[in-house]
Amino acid sequence: MKTYKVKDxxxxxxxxxxxxxxxWVRTFRNNQFIALNDGSILHNIQCVVDFENTPxxxxxxxxxxxxxxxxxxxAESQGAGQKYExxxxxxxxLGDSDAEKFPMQPKKHSLEFLRENAHLRVRTNVFGAxxxxxxxLSFAIHQYFQERGFVYVNTPxxxxxxAEGAGEMxxxxxxxxxxxxxxxxxxxxxxxxxxxxxxxxxxxxxLEGETFxxxxxxxxxxxxxxxxxxxxxxxxxAEFWMVEPEVAFNDLDANMDLAEDFIQYVIKYAxxxxxxxxxxxxxxxxxEEKSKPQAERSELGLLEKLNFVLENxxxxxxxxxxxxxxxxxxxxxxxxxSYIIDEWGADLQSEHERYLVEKxxxxxxxxxxxxxxxxxxxxxxxxxxxxxxxxxxLFPGIGEIVGGSxxxxxxxxxxxxxxxxxxxxxxLWWYLDTRRFGTATHAGFGLGxxxxxxxxxxxxxxxxxxxxxxxxxxxxx
Amino acid sequence: MKTYKVKDxxxxxxxxxxxxxxxWVRTFRNNQFIALNDGSILHNIQCVVDFENTPxxxxxxxxxxxxxxxxxxxAESQGAGQKYExxxxxxxxLGDSDAEKFPMQPKKHSLEFLRENAHLRVRTNVFGAxxxxxxxLSFAIHQYFQERGFVYVNTPxxxxxxAEGAGEMxxxxxxxxxxxxxxxxxxxxxxxxxxxxxxxxxxxxxLEGETFxxxxxxxxxxxxxxxxxxxxxxxxxAEFWMVEPEVAFNDLDANMDLAEDFIQYVIKYAxxxxxxxxxxxxxxxxxEEKSKPQAERSELGLLEKLNFVLENxxxxxxxxxxxxxxxxxxxxxxxxxSYIIDEWGADLQSEHERYLVEKxxxxxxxxxxxxxxxxxxxxxxxxxxxxxxxxxxLFPGIGEIVGGSxxxxxxxxxxxxxxxxxxxxxxLWWYLDTRRFGTATHAGFGLGxxxxxxxxxxxxxxxxxxxxxxxxxxxxx
Numbered sequence: 001m002k003t004y005k006v007k008d009x010x011x012x013x014x015x016x017x018x019x020x021x022x023x024w025v026r027t028f029r030n031n032q033f034i035a036l037n038d039g040s041i042l043h044n045i046q047c048v049v050d051f052e053n054t055p056x057x058x059x060x061x062x063x064x065x066x067x068x069x070x071x072x073x074x075a076e077s078q079g080a081g082q083k084y085e086x087x088x089x090x091x092x093x094l095g096d097s098d099a100e101k102f103p104m105q106p107k108k109h110s111l112e113f114l115r116e117n118a119h120l121r122v123r124t125n126v127f128g129a130x131x132x133x134x135x136x137l138s139f140a141i142h143q144y145f146q147e148r149g150f151v152y153v154n155t156p157x158x159x160x161x162x163a164e165g166a167g168e169m170x171x172x173x174x175x176x177x178x179x180x181x182x183x184x185x186x187x188x189x190x191x192x193x194x195x196x197x198x199x200x201x202x203x204x205x206x207l208e209g210e211t212f213x214x215x216x217x218x219x220x221x222x223x224x225x226x227x228x229x230x231x232x233x234x235x236x237x238a239e240f241w242m243v244e245p246e247v248a249f250n251d252l253d254a255n256m257d258l259a260e261d262f263i264q265y266v267i268k269y270a271x272x273x274x275x276x277x278x279x280x281x282x283x284x285x286x287x288e289e290k291s292k293p294q295a296e297r298s299e300l301g302l303l304e305k306l307n308f309v310l311e312n313x314x315x316x317x318x319x320x321x322x323x324x325x326x327x328x329x330x331x332x333x334x335x336x337x338s339y340i341i342d343e344w345g346a347d348l349q350s351e352h353e354r355y356l357v358e359k360x361x362x363x364x365x366x367x368x369x370x371x372x373x374x375x376x377x378x379x380x381x382x383x384x385x386x387x388x389x390x391x392x393x394l395f396p397g398i399g400e401i402v403g404g405s406x407x408x409x410x411x412x413x414x415x416x417x418x419x420x421x422x423x424x425x426x427x428l429w430w431y432l433d434t435r436r437f438g439t440a441t442h443a444g445f446g447l448g449x450x451x452x453x454x455x456x457x458x459x460x461x462x463x464x465x466x467x468x469x470x471x472x473x474x475x476x477x
Numbered sequence: 478m479k480t481y482k483v484k485d486x487x488x489x490x491x492x493x494x495x496x497x498x499x500x501w502v503r504t505f506r507n508n509q510f511i512a513l514n515d516g517s518i519l520h521n522i523q524c525v526v527d528f529e530n531t532p533x534x535x536x537x538x539x540x541x542x543x544x545x546x547x548x549x550x551x552a553e554s555q556g557a558g559q560k561y562e563x564x565x566x567x568x569x570x571l572g573d574s575d576a577e578k579f580p581m582q583p584k585k586h587s588l589e590f591l592r593e594n595a596h597l598r599v600r601t602n603v604f605g606a607x608x609x610x611x612x613x614l615s616f617a618i619h620q621y622f623q624e625r626g627f628v629y630v631n632t633p634x635x636x637x638x639x640a641e642g643a644g645e646m647x648x649x650x651x652x653x654x655x656x657x658x659x660x661x662x663x664x665x666x667x668x669x670x671x672x673x674x675x676x677x678x679x680x681x682x683x684l685e686g687e688t689f690x691x692x693x694x695x696x697x698x699x700x701x702x703x704x705x706x707x708x709x710x711x712x713x714x715a716e717f718w719m720v721e722p723e724v725a726f727n728d729l730d731a732n733m734d735l736a737e738d739f740i741q742y743v744i745k746y747a748x749x750x751x752x753x754x755x756x757x758x759x760x761x762x763x764x765e766e767k768s769k770p771q772a773e774r775s776e777l778g779l780l781e782k783l784n785f786v787l788e789n790x791x792x793x794x795x796x797x798x799x800x801x802x803x804x805x806x807x808x809x810x811x812x813x814x815s816y817i818i819d820e821w822g823a824d825l826q827s828e829h830e831r832y833l834v835e836k837x838x839x840x841x842x843x844x845x846x847x848x849x850x851x852x853x854x855x856x857x858x859x860x861x862x863x864x865x866x867x868x869x870x871l872f873p874g875i876g877e878i879v880g881g882s883x884x885x886x887x888x889x890x891x892x893x894x895x896x897x898x899x900x901x902x903x904x905l906w907w908y909l910d911t912r913r914f915g916t917a918t919h920a921g922f923g924l925g926x927x928x929x930x931x932x933x934x935x936x937x938x939x940x941x942x943x944x945x946x947x948x949x950x951x952x953x954x
Binding site: 003005007022023024025038039040065066067069094095096097098101102104118119120122123128131132134135136138139142143146149151152153154155156157158159160161168170171172173174175177178180187188194195196197199201208211212214215216217218223224226228230238239241248249409430431433434435436437438439440441466467468470472473474475476477 | 500516596620636672673693694695707716910911916943945947
């Protein structure tokens with residue numbers, strides 16, 4: 001007898017005798033119909049128990065959450081709702097599940113409750129679907145870059161550099177927390193720490209990635225990054241995964257082309273490979289929004305929205321143009337924005353980004369050529385000396401999904417910028433070496449992976465698209 | 478004019494007029510021949526400069542390490558060593574490289590020197606090849622699992638659990654290092670830390686991975702893991718990447734089958750896709766070993782060794798059998814082992830593993846059914862109550878490359894084990910839930926990714942197969 005996955009049985013084109021299938025009971029109706037799920041696919045296979053010839057003791061143990069092994073024959077179903085079902089000839093309880101204690105009851109749970117049970121929530125339809133889509137998106141990312149000759153680079157997670165400049169960092173240490181060794185002048189003596197210096201969790205692999213791009217031509221990273229920022233929002237995590245491609249000889253235009261092509265590729269890949277899961281998530285979003293007032297509902301359904309992104313170019317707009325649009329916008333004039341835009345140079349807030357994307361252009365937007373003052377030190381200064389070759393890609397409902405730039409490849413300009421910021425050049429000796437030896441135009445970007453998953457699955461809280469979210473006051477599991 | 482990668486030009490089947498190619502000068506001979514590399518492939522393309530019509534000022538700037546853009550025609554080469562070359566019509570220096578200061582001179586550098594220049598070493602043939610092979614192996618891992626319906630799971634890097642039991646951990650904190658807040662009884666008050674509790678860097682994603690396998694059926698992780706162990710060896714890193722598949726309903730035999738099939742698949746994939754790089758690394762190893770005494774040289778060349786692994790099954794041997802073999806072995810009887818094996822229950826040292834693999838069986842070996850006392854708490858106890866369903870895969874020259882087990886799925890047995898070890902059950906409430914609700918046989922393993930890369934590339938120090946190695950006293954870059 002052969003063991004099958006539920007997916008294989010549901011996709012079968014003919015009856016099969018003598019199948020074994022193992023999984024977890026989702027529901028058990030009428031002492032007869034098991035809805036069995038093994039995670040291989042969203043749907044359950046119906047297993048029909050011969051209840052007259054099954055001991056009452058066994059029937060009692062077929063409860064929601066129990067693990068069972070079923071032997072039987074795959075046959076056409078007389079019932080509505082499924083083409084095939086398994087006529088059970090033998091049933092074995094592998095692991096019981098106390099129906100009164102199992103937290104994942106066959107009913108609707110709040111997302112908050114499910115977050116507290118992140119180790120079990122993946123046994124629900126919603127989280128099974130989200131995690132399968134996440135996995136397929138990850139693979140699409142690797143495939144996109146590998147097919148195009150990019151080299152995957154694992155930049156370090158523990159960094160001795162504190163000049164990455166993207167946010168607050170977590171310290172990594174093996175020193176005793178209490179009474180750490182001190183130097184003669186009474187400071188913590190990091191020389192005695194594991195790495196012989198102060199170390200932190202990386203906020204970006206970009207700087208190291210650039211050194212590899214300047215040798216291998218095209219590289220990408222895809223790994224965890226960290227922010228020790230006390231942001232308790234639905235869009236921020238303390239630990240999240242980031243994709244950072246970097247390409248030698250690319251300028252900002254080529255960088256925008258790459259980012260747009262890349263995003264469309266991975267979304268298309270998910271739409272094609274995760275049809276079942278996305279259809280289910282599309283319906284979920286629709287149901288969720290039913291209870292909302294019309295004005296708060298999405299204009300497009302999930303699948304419509306994904307197809308819209310695939311079929312339309314992203315709108316490319318300079319920061320300066322965007323400021324003009326915002327200055328003259330109704331919410332600005334009517335003082336509906338929390339931050340009123342009155343002059344060039346202002347940093348855009350989430351409300352402004354959303355206005356541009358959702359109200360004005362009604363499509364993904366690439367903003368570029370930002371004021372130097374509000375962007376990172378490594379971005380290439382334009383000839384106007386005021387703006388840098390930065391770009392942000394803004395998505396409906398998500399805001400910034402990509403941030404990137406052409407990098408400052410001129411050693412002297414970069415050194416000047418570093419000095420202005422008061423960063424010690426010695427900290428970045430190796431980064432500056434890429435500008436000392438064979439420097440060239442290059443560009444790259446970072447994509448926040450969870451924001452992409454959020455967009456593709458139609459979930460609204462970023463804690464619901466990563467297996468075990470890390471946020472302020474929360475590192476359970 | 479179209480821009481080409483060096484790889485495309487070298488693989489061209491016909492001459493092409495009007496090509497642009499950009500890269501870094503490896504060497505410049507006779508004021509005429511540039512060996513140009515862009516990282517897309519091991520080999521350089523020869524670019525022939527019309528030196529009579531090129532300003533002397535420009536010729537002087539064509540130095541090792543300089544970035545250049547070349548326009549010209551791809552034509553058949555009259556010289557030996559290459560089929561095609563570029564007849565340069567226009568040459569632009571993009572970025573200079575001071576020949577006297579550029580550390581990567583066109584000569585043999587020691588691996589130690591190159592480690593100190595990890596940001597530049599990837600511009601050498603050896604490290605270019607290693608990093609391309611590493612990237613292709615990563616992709617092979619994802620492809621293997623995705624093709625088989627496994628779900629990729631990003632288990633958390635920052636963990637609040639200190640019961641992973643695989644080694645010393647790094648602490649992650651946002652508290653001030655100096656004078657952290659204290660509780661009333663004078664201990665560090667982790668309630669005031671970012672996550673409201675003490676947190677560490679993960680040593681394994683297995684426990685979280687199991688919770689997902691018990692919902693999605695087949696999962697794998699592939700991410701960084703950490704050990705704060707002061708091991709300054711050629712086989713240990715403080716930060717390394719690990720692959721951890723976990724499969725519901727698999728027993729130890731199925732686990733061994735999976736591990737063997739998986740390893741053979743990814744090695745085969747690299748052998749097929751990285752022919753150039755591996756041929757080069759094969760020659761490198763041969764050259765390296767020439768200077769060694771015969772007895773210390775590898776019996777097989779690199780490619781021979783890889784093919785040997787593909788063509789032969791791994792030998793499966795119980796721990797008990799292995800102990801018998803070792804007890805009766807010459808080095809044991811002649812007291813050549815540092816640790817003499819005299820009784821059942823001894824933990825095997827690297828010297829014993831190497832004897833079994835390299836001298837006795839002369840092939841990869843899977844050892845299984847280890848004494849419970851020397852293995853982790855979550856491994857399934859055999860009926861003999863002395864051994865557990867653990868397995869280690871041992872590779873020639875590498876030692877342990879995989880460690881895995883069938884997991885203890887019985888709640889009561891697991892609870893007893895946890896109590897014996899003095900672990901607080903409350904710490905693992907969520908892990909135990911998988912045994913409370915629908916428990917079932919399941920199994921998985923961890924593959925140390927850098928050890929695989931070491932094996933496939935024939936490098937001998939693990940610091941040379943990861944972009945920026947983290948080891949005691951070393952977190953540069």
